[in-house]
Amino acid sequence: MKNLIQKITGMRLWALFVKELRQIQRDRQMVVALIVPPTIQLILLGFALNPEVTNLRLGVVDENRTAVSRELISAFVEGQAFQVAAYYQSPTELGRALSSGNLDAGLVIPSDFAKRFEARQPSTVQLAFDGVDSNRAGIASSYAQRTMMAFNQRNGLAPVKMESPVIKPNLTARVALLFNPGLRSSWFMLAGVLGILLVLNGSLVAAGALVKEKEAGTIEQLLMTPAGATEIIVAKITPVFLLLSCDVWLALLIMRLVFDMPMRGSLLVLFCAGALCVFAGIGLGTFLATFSKSQQQAQLLNFFVNPPIALLSGATSPLEGMPHWVQPLTIINPVRHFATIARGVLLKGAGLDIIYPNLLALFAFAVVLVGLSAWQFRKQLE
Amino acid sequence: MNTLMETAPNTFLPNEIKVSWNTPAADQPDIAIRIAGLRKSYGTIQAVRGVDLEIPKGELFGLIGPDGSGKTSIFQILGGVMQATSGETTVFGQNARDARSSIGYLTQSFSLYQDMSVEENLLYVGMLRKLSKREIAERGGRYLKMFDMDRFTDRLAGKLSGGMKQKLALVCALIAEPKVLLLDEPTTGVDPVSRREFWDTLAHLSGTGMTIVVATPYLDEAERCQRVALMHDGLIRQIGSPAEIRNGLGLHRLELRTSDLGQAEDLLQSGREIVDVQRFGDRLDVMVRDTAKGEAEARQTLTTAGLETREITVGEPTLENAFVSILRELNGEQRIPAFPSRREPFSPSRAGIAIGANGLHKRFGAFHAVNDVNLEVKYGEIYGLLGANGAGKTTTIKILCGLLAPSSGAIELAGAQGSLRSSQVRQKIGYMSQKFSLYDDLTINANLDFFAGVYQVPTELREERKRWVLEFSGLEGKGDILTSSLPGGWKQRVAFGAAIMHEPQVLFLDEPTSGVDPLARRAFWKMINQLADRGVAILVTTHYLEEAEQCNRLGLMVAGKLVAQGTPTNIKAAQPGQLLELIVSQPQQAANLLKLEMEPWRVSLFGDRLHVIVESDAETGIRQIIQQLKQHNLQVLKAQPERFSLEDVFIAVVEQVRKKGLRTED
Known part of the structure; x- marks a missing residue:
């Protein structure tokens, strides 16, 4: 055992590795940068990118004024999606209030509502939405539909039909574009944002570590040692990789504690996916660093590459919403694969049997990018 | 694109610059810098431990000493960028910090903006000093011309060679026309040719009445100062003209050539008459108190060991010899630990x-x-x-x-x-x-x-x-x-x-x-x-x-x-021509005159001595120079042929190649 330890600590790679570790240790800023911003970003984005809508101002015209009609109204308010802003005497008044922007939605309950309800006949209520903020209108409409469905189910009724006259002309068209799949949409977002954070931080930190050596001028001294290009790259990558792996766990903890994220599948599988994602990011960063002479250049290159990776990954917006020619391109985006894995594992409890193609894709990215950077690093010398 | 053949770099045309050759009146010198009881500590470390110093106006004053002896601290206090722990520092009667406008300070590292051109750097520094654009252009042009850099105004500072960067930094310091110039190791990393030009410039500036304090690890440069202070451990240990310090040692230098330098060095090290031995590529410098006794001992020691003594010549000790001897007295014998090798020397x-x-x-x-x-x-x-x-x-x-x-x-x-x-x-x-x-x-x-x-x-x-x-x-x-x-x-x-x-x-x-x-x-x-x-x-x-x-x-x-x-x-032997050492009545003026008479690189000023390389033999050369200087009422006090130093050869070779039109730097 003692011999083995001595053998390891006597190795060249060990010396390179310890050096990197010590440099990172001295670099408090970097360690802080690896922990604080991802935490804040995750929490901030988890809340901010949440497309959930609450407290929509609902105007009501209750021509029925019975216990049943009040029950329907309270069904709307229950979910906290709507809040009754005002009651109106006539649909015309309601229409005016909607047009002036005082309301987000209007509900008109007809006078025969309770009667038809008792008779178990289908009845129709009118719902109107302010379509100026089409997104908001769409969401409100879907909430309303769900509320009606719940109301029907609870009362064991045939569906209450909803009629949506067009108050702002674009309303009906927008309803079709709805994408919010669940009430807790932050879960969906967070799984994707985690992928973005891992790739971005990986590439930034790795590029920084390599370019620092160039800027300080020590790279020549390093290249004159018997250490090979692969050894140098591996030693540079490993400490960053270890630190970012901790980030994966940290992020999962935040998701669990702050956002109450379900963890239905194997966390180990998810961690492996995260680790590969980190590798891909580091590989990307080192690759970019081999082209840069200064931190500034490296960061600008990163800035050029990273936003598309983040935005065209399906992590924060649905792939289906992108132009058709862009959609196939996202296959070469590691974040896309990670997001698929994370959602599958966390929300659906998917196992290796389902997510293995994405995992393999991530693996391929990691190998290709790290390999490419080692190759490019060696090529620099010629 | 730039051949340096036509405009030789160290030409100073006296009519371009206002020149006053008057040395300060001997009886009542104007004091430019006065330091009294100066102390500076960083935490528990005492960098300066009580320094008293007066530097008269127009003096070229050298500060030498080992690394970490407190030179840079003194510069920073004099330059007004750092507060002393205690003591008084005045520049022309003003507190150093208040006198900053009359001080030019050149730090160890390059203080230039690498991604701005020469002209832009000058403009920036000038505007900081609230000079008008016209003044900046006029002074900048004048100093750049003086340093033979007027062709490079558009060049980015980062693209200049090390020597030119230092010259540009000096121009930046000079543009405000300071009365006092502080230079902290300005020639580190600068090649011998540029270094010699740089020092020629300093000698010239001091001739115009500027007070210059300069630190340098190169002691052959320090020989060109009027006075030198040797610092050690936060104190001034020796102060005086280079000659005073050299002679104050009471030692003589023997140049010894022998068959096995390494062995001879070890043998002589322990000699009774021998104070110090230093090895050079093809000779040993042996410091002795008494020339005759020392030479006798050296010869005997080598003969006993079966080594052949090829040549022993007697020379004056150099400033470096003095530096080393004084420091050895202060520090005790410095031992170089043997390398713990486990390998046999190559067969x-x-x-x-x-x-x-x-x-x-x-x-x-x-x-x-x-x-x-x-x-x-x-x-x-x-x-x-x-x-x-x-x-x-x-x-x-x-x-x-x-x-x-x-x-x-x-x-x-x-x-x-x-x-x-x-x-x-x-x-x-x-x-x-x-x-x-x-x-x-x-x-x-x-x-x-x-x-x-x-x-x-x-x-x-x-x-x-x-x-x-x-x-x-x-x-x-x-x-x-x-x-x-x-x-x-x-x-x-x-x-x-x-x-x-x-x-x-x-x-x-x-x-x-x-x-x-x-x-x-x-x-x-x-x-x-x-x-x-x-x-x-x-x-x-x-x-x-x-x-x-x-x-x-x-x-x-x-x-x-x-x-x-x-x-x-x-x-050195392959170098044509003959090196002459001259002691003249007004060395700076003589140097300027001779530079007009012959190729400027052949003349350089070393403190009170003049080195001239002539093409003819020694005797003719000396005769010609005496005559040339006589026409301008300058007197040659002493003239003798000297052996070429490697630096003389280096500069001569570089200049000859330049003459042929090869580009050396661009």
């Missing part, structure tokens, strides 16, 4: 070509950086590569050690040919790059751990080797200091130690002693000689030609070409 059978280059070329676009270089370094040989900044030395080294592929040509390195980038080859090589050999953000110990590990020094030897490096660097027990907090000279020592920890067979040293004080430089060269004696092949570059004499062979590079190769003695 002669292994001796062969360690570094070889045949027809080496390197082009960067249209720029021919290395042009047909052929050289060979054998095991056990010290080869010195000399050249001005930008002559292609560093590029050549990078090619020779495999960091850069040549455009064409064959290379051989430690037995490998063609591809030099194998791990096995690099294992046999030690490399110390020009500046950044250590990781600044690691401690010294961590750096040493790293180099020991990466070069696979056997684990059981690592602690011993690390201890040796610390001892060699004079940093015992200080291994946990962060490398970035070390002064430059110390960093170089650690870097050198780190580069040889794995006992390389071939060693590349790119300006290893840049910024290192004379005492430590001696330790460096002792170690380099020891390594060579053990069979290591060493290729070294230096701007310090005094130490280049310690090389077995030298190569002189100009504009990418090796223009001369040979032993120091051969190279």
